[in-house]
Amino acid sequence: MVRADSPTAATEGERPEPADGGGPDANRWSAGWSAVTRWFRGLSWRRGLVLAALAVLVALLFAFHASVPNTVGNLGSLLETFLPWLGLAVPVLLALALWRRSASALVAVLLPVAVWLHLFGGQLTDKSSGKGDFTVLSHNVAAQNQDRTATLKLLNGSGAQIVALEEVAGTDVPVYREGLAAAYPYHAVEGTVGLWSTYPISEVGVVDLQMGWTRAFRARVDTPQGPLAVYVAHLPSVRVKFDSGFTAGQRDRSARLLGEAIAHERLKKVVLLGDLNGTMNDRSLSPITAQMRSAQGAAGHGFGYSWPAGFPMARIDHIMSKGGLRPTDSRVLPADGSDHRAVTAEYRY
Structure with a gap:
């Protein structure tokens, strides 16, 4: 015998909401957040040290390109000719750092980004100032x-x-x-x-x-x-x-x-x-x-x-x-x- 106030007495389509007010969307959000937190917990400072060193090297080449000597094959001038393109190393290093889940490499990648923006960020804007003579x-x-x-x-x-x-x-x-x-x-x-x-x-x-x-x-x-x-x-x-x-x-x-x-x-x-x-x-x-x-x-x-x-x-x-x-x-x-x-x-x- 089923009592009138029993949950099984609810008519079809009148199922009560969960006590916490959640639902399918809340469950998906919770699962996604859990995956993100698990990924961050999996980051390692010891993993990807070679990638971190490469990122620092790229930053140093940007910052001290004038110090690269021209005595052998004019390497300094060659580097300076295509210097902005060295920035293409950054997304590659970033992708590898994410794949390796390396905290040290992710932090190191910020260095060449900062130096590149310092050197070339101004060229990303329109600097025209009206009509000339x-x-x-x-x-x-x-x-x-x-x-x-x-x-x-x-x-x-x-x-x-x-x-x-x-x-x-x-x-x-x-x-x-x-x-x-x-x-x-x-x-x-x-x-x-x-x-x-x-x-x-x-x-x-x-x-x-x-x-x-x-x-x-x-x-x-x-x-x-x-x-x-x-x-x-x-x-x-x-x-x-x-x-x-x-x-x-x-x-x-x-x-x-x-x-x-x-x-x-x-x-x-x-x-x-x-x-x-x-x-x-x-x-x-x-x-x-x-x-x-x-x-x-x-x-x-x-x-x-x-x-x-x-x-x-x-x-x-x-x-x-x-x-x-x-x-x-x-x-x-x-x-x-x-x-x-x-x-x-x-x-x-």
Whole structure:
């Protein structure tokens, strides 16, 4: 016999709630929390010490990259060329630390993260500050350019008043001269580098990089705001070889010569446009970078990588200035027929 107040007397669908107010959702939450706490209890400080050491090593390479010597294969310059990419080691180390459930490795991974953010975190933000007085552009158009029509369209539509081109083959000079004539009535070409402008160009003089042919020159450009010394340069290429490492001796010598020429410039306001075959982090470019300000670093969007065009991995195409010129914007343009991407910057005089 069943009493009326017995739980079995409840009608179907009227089952009483558990006394603690729980249910399936509460049970799942409790089980998930238990799994998390069990995982954390399984962490070990003694496990993964090698991973922790590797994380510390990566942090030290970031913090003291200038101390890596160039005496063997220019390893220091090679590291500095691709220094931001060393950060890819962090997610790998983090995944391995989680897999090993190593408390020491998880804490150590925070070190390279902190140093990377200190060095490059500022490049993750937009630093543009409005419209400038004029726009400059630099582009290595490539002697083996696969689509010069696309390159001319890009240049003519860029809105730049001053355009510097590097690696202009002799047979291509008439192509660019004719293709840019309508938008840029003034131009100067020396060797394989050229300058096109909507403003008058004068006082053109070769900068000897001791390469056997001309790959740099200086010119005066008279903007509506005042005169500007413009340097156009294409420093020698570098190579990574298994037998000799990072071969950059000729590039480094040319950087010193270009830096000396800029240091003796008589005009106050100076702009350098060109393919320097090195990044701002590379110590070997210090004769230039120590006296000039990068437009990308001051007013850019992201890292501004320009080479190779298909998947840019380094910023070796530069726009720099000194003498009080203030960059207000810096961008990398879409790929065209070259293996480099064009870079632009706006300046306030």
